[in-house]
Structure formats: C-alpha cells, structure tokens
Amino acid sequence: MRATPSVEVSQVHPFARRLPWLVAGFVLLDVYLNLPNVVQVPPVAWLGLYAAFFPLAHGVGRLSGAGGLGELGLAPHRGWGRNLLLGFVFCAAFWALKYALLWALGAFRVEGVRPAGDLAVLGAQALLAMFLSSATDDVLLRGYLFRHLSGHLSAGVLVALTTSLYVVNHAWSMHLTPGDAVFLGLLGLMFSLALVRTGSLWLSIGLHWGGNVAYRLHDGFDAQGGVLRRVELARAPWHEGVGLAVTALALAALFLLFRFTVRSEREGPLSPRG
Known part of the structure; x- marks a missing residue:
C-alpha cells in the first residue's frame, strides 16, 4: 500500500x-511602576525607582521583540524638543486656566504664597518628579503597546485600547x-492622539x-500644599464639571496644536511589526 502523505504542520505566526x-513584559513593567503606590519609599528612592525604569524598559523591549527605548518612541528626531515644549506649555496653560476658573467661581480662597525657598524646592521637585512619572507612563502604556501591536491593530483600536x-x-x-x-479618559485620548499625530512620544x-x-x-x-496657601471652601457638584469642561476644551484645541x-521622520511606534 502507498503510504499516506504526512500533513504539514502550519507554522505559528x-x-x-x-x-x-509582550504580555509578560507589560505586566513586569506595570508592576514595577506601581511599586511606589504599594510600598511607601523615601522621595530619593522614588526618583531612583522611576529613573531605573528606563534601562529596564530598554531591556524588556529588546527581549520582547519591540526594540529599545528609541523604538519605543524616545528616539530624538527633528523637532522633538519643540514637541516636548509645546506639549508642556499647552497643558500647563489649560490646567492654570482650570484653577483660575475654580478660584474665580469660589471653590477656594487664597491667603498668601509659600516662602521663596519652599517655592524653589517645590518647583524643582515638580519638574523632575513629574517628568519621570509622565515619561515612564507614556513609554509603557503607549510606546510599548503601539510598537508591539501596530500592524496588527488599527490606529483607532490602539488609541481606544491604550486610553x-x-x-x-x-x-x-x-x-x-x-x-x-471621564477625566482620565480624556487625558488618555489626548496622549494617544499625540503619539498617532507625531509618531513619537515627545x-x-x-x-x-x-x-x-x-x-x-x-x-x-x-500637607503644606502648593504654591498658594489656600482655604478650600464648600465643594459644589459643578466644581468637577469645570475641570472636565476645561479638559474637553484642551482635547479640542489639541487639533490646532498639531x-x-x-x-x-524615523521609524517609530506606529511602524508595522512582522
């Protein structure tokens, strides 16, 4: 009898x-980033943990097939600094507008300003700590996922997923x-659309x-608060609405900023993967 031909096993995509x-790398990086929220650490250790995320993400990205930090959206390109500065000024201005409206509408009363020395320390802390917090979040939730999933999911699906x-x-x-x-959803949509528009994370x-x-x-x-010494007045239901309205306005204005x-001009997070 003639032998039955063997069935060729299809190769795995x-x-x-x-x-x-991809999943293991995402879980590892996400758990690492959330450690400071679970275990209380001193400020210096907090900054060290967040700074160490970048070499960790570089290694995880390469092991998972996405590439290093450059491929995850942090490659310098023509105009990257301009994008970073424009984004910073844009959102800082809208958030300042939100707080000014809340003050004008009676959400809080200003009683003074913190001493100059405290202001300098607070400003330095805010600039450094918030840069690390923002950049690490963007690398994980947008750069890492867009890099892995572009070419397999549409840009619209990726925006919805990352948001x-x-x-x-x-x-x-x-x-x-x-x-x-709702507030976080509007923010997440802004950040993901910015990645789609520019092809990088800056x-x-x-x-x-x-x-x-x-x-x-x-x-x-x-407990010392921010730049201004404030007294919070009775909270009204519309206070949250002011914040949401300003955030929605910022999302609409983002298309003008684009x-x-x-x-x-370089290969970025939206480039298709094999």
Missing part, C-alpha cells in the same frame, strides 16, 4: 510567538469615581508633564 513575551488601559491602570493608586474615569510626554507640573504646583506633594508640531 511570528506575532503569536511574541505575544507571551482604556490608562484609566484602568490608575485604579492601583486611587478610588475612581465616574468623574475621575509631544505626549510634554502634554502629560505640563499638566502634572501644574497640578503639583497647585496641590503640592505634602499644526505646529513636527512628525518623526
């Missing part, structure tokens, strides 16, 4: 082979109200950084 590494994960990921460190979820990091610095200058890091940004 390269992406399917990388998928476990949703941005909201969910904050459940580690805060009890989300519906208003918080504009997204600038937006994230500027908003966070303005927030820290307003609220501070400790006209002044520079797109990366």
